[in-house]
Amino acid sequence: MTSSTYDAVIIGAGLVGLSVGYHLKLKSSRKRVLLIEKEDRVAAHQSGHNSGVLHSGIYYKPGSLKAKNCISGYTALLEFAKQYNIPHQICGKLIIATSEDETHALNKIFERGQMNGLKGLKKIAKEEIHNYEPHASGIAAIYVPQTGIIDYPKVAEKLLYLFTQELGGEAVFGERVINILSQGEQHIIETSSGSYTAKNIISCAGLHSDRIASLTKRASDLRIIPFRGEYYKLKPEREDLVNNLIYPVPDSKFPFLGVHFTRMIRGGIEAGPNAVLAFKREGYKFQDIGLSDIAGTLFWPGFWKIVTKYGKTGAGEIYRSLSKKAFTKALQKLIPEIQEDDLINGGSGVRAQACDREGNLIDDFNILEDGNIIHVRNAPSPAATACLSIGNFISDKIKN
Structure with a gap:
């Protein structure tokens, strides 16, 4: 077991975790900062499986963390993309x-x-x-x-490069955090490969954010419920049906934007996503099953209250997942001439949606401060757009 001491350890190398590390080193260059990621690369899950949209901030409740950070994050990300030649376009x-x-x-x-x-x-x-x-x-x-499209995996790669190569931060990959022990103001982070000591911990663990939070705050009031979003793509010869981005009016009772059309920065048109309960937190296919993840969902009291509230909507999402005809019908509300044959299978992503014990799907970002530990417990869309703002916000708290 290896052991090293750091001023701050960040758990998770998605866009938010990378941004926290980047901003910490920008502001406190002498501090030792370590980034721990269980996968072998950055942006392995939500940050690399989203639709690549630069969100404007139009949907979010004024004064909410989403609204504040999306607006400021949008501006910061545009400047970042221009400075480092990240592919992007403001298309509306x-x-x-x-x-x-x-x-x-x-x-x-x-x-x-x-x-x-x-x-x-x-x-x-x-x-x-x-x-x-x-x-x-x-x-x-x-x-x-204001809405645009951007290459988020490229943003993540650039943040890692700046953090490690130019600012002197450290990163380890392929290490899963399994425990956190507190000894006064110091904390020991035990991983699958070693252990690290840090004064500050910032967890940005996405789909496992509640589990990491429970390592330091046992009585958790939130549980991550994973929702898979599935996409189709338009056949190349039918991409002329869409110029840029076309969205429906979202259901205000459900924290998802509905199936829509998105022109991708790397080419092609995506159609989707739906929002289907996933049987595994990293379950990108319908048949992906994780028994512990299913148990985590089924034994959470808030889940059954979700079923009561949104059961009909959820059943419709599952039907649309299994029926290409139903998926096409939803898309035809926006583009009537689109047909099943115009669609080919695309990718998917899994959204980490926090839910409380009363069955409320948490709409805003949720950042829990527990002494010198900060847990980002809920950071769904537009967290990618807002990542630089969130990272700046959290790094200020650590710096102070």
């Missing part, structure tokens, strides 16, 4: 209402965008939609000029 998107009962929610989204400081938002009448997306259909829309 449409949010389309396809029925009268969605127009009220659409107006609320427009108002939120204005309250969050977005400029240039446009309300689009039915007959104007074709000016932006010739094949799309709806009764009203919002044009969001």
Whole structure:
């Protein structure tokens, strides 16, 4: 067993963990900072399996951590991408209402965008939609000029390079954290390969954030419920159906944005994702099963309250997962001419969604401070867009 002492240890090499390390070294160059990752690479899960969208911040409740960090993170990430030649493009998107009962929610989204400081938002009448997306259909829309696309894996790789090669941070891969022991103001982080001592710990463990948090705060009030998002891609000869990004009006009761169309920075058009309960925290296929993960979900009291609240919606998501016809039908609300044959299998991602004991799906970011330990317990979308802001925010707390 190896043992070394650090000023700070960060658990998790997704975008948020990398950003925390990067900002800590920027502000305190003499501090020893270590990043621990259980996989053999950065951005192995949520950070590398998302849709690659630069979110504008239009959806989020004004004053929330999501709103604050998305707006500031968007600006910081754009500057970062320009400075380090990260592939990105500001292309704008449409949010389309396809029925009268969605127009009220659409107006609320427009108002939120204005309250969050977005400029240039446009309300689009039915007959104007074709000016932006010739094949799309709806009764009203919002044009969001700030939305863009970016290569998040490249962002992660650059952050790792800057952290380790230019700023002197250290990183180890292929080590799983199995225990954390506290001895006064010092903490011992035991991993599958050794142990490390640190004054400060910042856990950014994504799909396992609740488990890492439980190592230092036993009575946890949150549990990660994994939801898989599955994508199709448009056949190359049908990619002309979509210019940029086309989104539906999201269900306000459910913290997901609904199936949509996204032009990817590396080429191609994705359609999706749905939101299906995953049987494994890193279960990217329907047949992926982890018994401990299933037990963690089924024995959490909040899960059964979710079933009561959203059972019908969840059943529809499962049906859409198993039926390409149903998936296509959902997409046809936005682009009526799309057909099953236009879709080919794409990738998938698993979203770490925190849920409390009362069955509430936590919508905002959740950052728990426990002395000189900080746990990022809930960081779903737009955490990728907001990663530099979140990292800056947390590093300030450690520095102070």
